[in-house]
Amino acid sequence: MKTARVAIALFAIFLCTRRTQSENILGIFSYTFSTPYKVVKPYIQSLVNNGHNVTIISSINFLPDIENVRHIRVAALDRFIEHTLSFDYIEWSNSKWKESVMFSSFCYNSSHSILSDSGVQSLLQDKSEHFDMIVLEPTNSDALIGFADHFNASLVGLSTYGSSWLTDHLAGNSAPSIYRPIQPMGYSHSDSLMDRWNNWFYIAEEWMIDRLIILPGQLKLFTHFFQLPSSRFFERRTSYSLMIINQHFSLSRVRSNVPNIIEVAGLHMAEPSEPLEPELLDFVNGAEHGVIYFSMGMEILNKFLPKNMEEKMLQTFAQLKQRVVWKHEKLTMLNKSDNIYLSPMTSQRQLLEHPNMKLFITHGGLLSTIESVYSGVPMLGLPIYFDQFDNVECMVKMGLARKLDINTLTEEQLMNNIQELLQNPIYALKAKEMSKRFRDQPTSPIETAIWWTEYVLRHKGAPHMRMRDQDMAFFPYYKLNIFSILFCRIGFSAILVLLICVIVGNFILKEFLRIAEEPPLLFYTSI
Incomplete structure (x- = not known):
């Protein structure tokens, strides 16, 4: 009898496990660059390995086919890359509003291309299709949340570019996050009171950009393709069950996360790295004084x-x-010295982890920053746009990097900074310390991401993980109720004192006028 109960219990556990491992998941990724797919691919591959049925909507060229995944390819997304590459990065990245208008148009066209694609429309119109979870990039692809409403599925955000105040807002984290803007150009990392106030206005400006420039286009697509009211758009937009962010507290300032925000920086490193080509390996091995990448x-x-x-x-x-x-995209270059090796594409992780590597000169992309920290290599940052400024600034504050402006770069600046990073041992020491700290995690980033994804599946969207708006309202959080009481008391006291002064003043003035109106007294002196 006891054996039978054990068998039944094991069978029940098996059924529950199978149920968790056979959910239908739809991933929608409107990226037109290959970098974010380096985060997406191992995540999707792990879900498939755990037995889930995964369908992916993506571009054609930037995400390779994943075995046992149903791919719906949107050719229009690939055409955007050619148009995007025609922009002058330096010109539009020098203006926050230009950058926002360009980015808004880019996001609108990406979402429209997906929703108007014939293969995607067939998926939406097929009554037999069912999905338990929708996974998408949460930032500025709001029209795509209609898939979650259409299939009555839980919503998961996979933020490959890390966190920002917007991902906090979408995840239900109403705590202040003034340290992570969406577009960090011009944002201050100083701790002074004035800078914090300026940063608050900076975030308020980004909120206006989101509301006035980006959201109207996304709302138009949502209501048109899903035939839902605008009120549903705003309700569903902030209903993420889980927000997986490509970030870790050891890489930047500590944040006040709510339970449904999960940090998984380094998730892309679950993919095995390619070995270095023999010629490059010989070049690096023979570097007596070290290597700069x-x-x-x-x-x-x-x-x-x-x-x-x-x-x-x-x-x-x-x-x-x-x-x-x-x-470098070219294999030859005029006036190239013998100590330079050109390579259009190399195994960056293998190169950074080589013992002869001394310095990484980088644009400050998030994946490059994570890999450099993991390998314990100091950095010289040359940021160009978006999150690169913030990534580099964080590394500078951590003491393992220096930063230069590519628009005003001189040979003297470049040489002085390279020599400082190479000769001052504090940078290498800080890089090694940070690498040790970042590597010290109870589980790997990919294991963390998959565990919490399946947690949401097991618990039907896990609404208990999400903080309600009324639990963290604006006034109580900022203690404005206390300040209002304090200032009311001070104000009441000040008004009371002022009234007393006015009354007493009026009384004194009236007495003075009364005395002035009386006839003068005559004093006589005797002779």
Whole structure:
């Protein structure tokens, strides 16, 4: 009898496990760059390995086919990359409003391309289709939340670019997050009172951009394609069951997260890295004085950089005794010195983890920053746009990096900063300390992401993880109720004192006037 009960219990556990491992998940990713897919791919692959049925809506060229995944490819997303690459990055990144208008148009076109795609429409119109969970990029792709409403599915955000006040808002985290703007250009990291006030206004400005520039287009798409009222748009927009963010507290300032915000920085490193090509490996192994790696990321080509910057880099590198590996789209270059190795695409992780690596000159992309921290390599940041400014600034504050402006870069600045980073041991020491701190986690980022994803599936959206708006209202959080009481008392006292002064003053004035109106007294003196 006891054996039978044990068997029944084990069978029940097995059924529950199978139920968790056979949910239908729809991932919608409107990215037109390859970098964010480096985070998406291992996450989706792990879900499939755990037995889930996954369907992915994405571009054609930037996410490779994943075995046992149903792919719905949207060709229009790939065409955006050609149009986007025609922009002058330096020009539009110098204006926050230009950047916002351009980004709003980009997000609108991406969402429209997905929703108007014939394959996607077939999916929406098929009554037999069912999904338990929708996973998407939460920032500025709000029209796509209609999929969650259409399929009555829980909503999960996978923020490949880290966190911001907007991801906090969407996740139900009403605690102040003035340290993470969406577009960090011009944002201050100082702790002074004035800078904090300026940052608050900065975030308020971003809120206005979101409300006035980005959301109207997304709302239009939502109501048109899903035939739902605008009120439903705003309700569903802030109903994320889980927000997975590509960030970790050891990489930046500590944040006040609510339970449904999960930090998984380094999730992309679950994918095995490619080995270095033999010729490059020999070049790095033979570096007697160490190696410097220079890369501006996967999307930023050297032709997009400011005029004469390439020549300045060449002349500076030629004066170094270290060897330099330069990620460059060309294999040949005029006036290239022998200590420079050009490679259009190399295994960055393998290169950064090589014992001869001394310095990483980088644009400050999030994945590059994470990999550099993981490997314990100091950085020289040359940020260009979006989150790169904030990523580099965080590393500077941590003491393992320095930053330069590519628009005003000089050979002297470049050389002085490289020499400082190489010769001052404090940078390498800080980098090693931060690497040790970042690696010290109870589970890997991919294990954390999958566990919490399945937690939401097991608990039907896990509404108990989400903080209600009334639990963290604006006035109680900022203690404005206390300040109002305090200032009311002070104000009442001040008004009372003022009234007393007015009454007493009026009395004295009246007495003075009365005395002045009386006839004068005559005094006589005797002779």
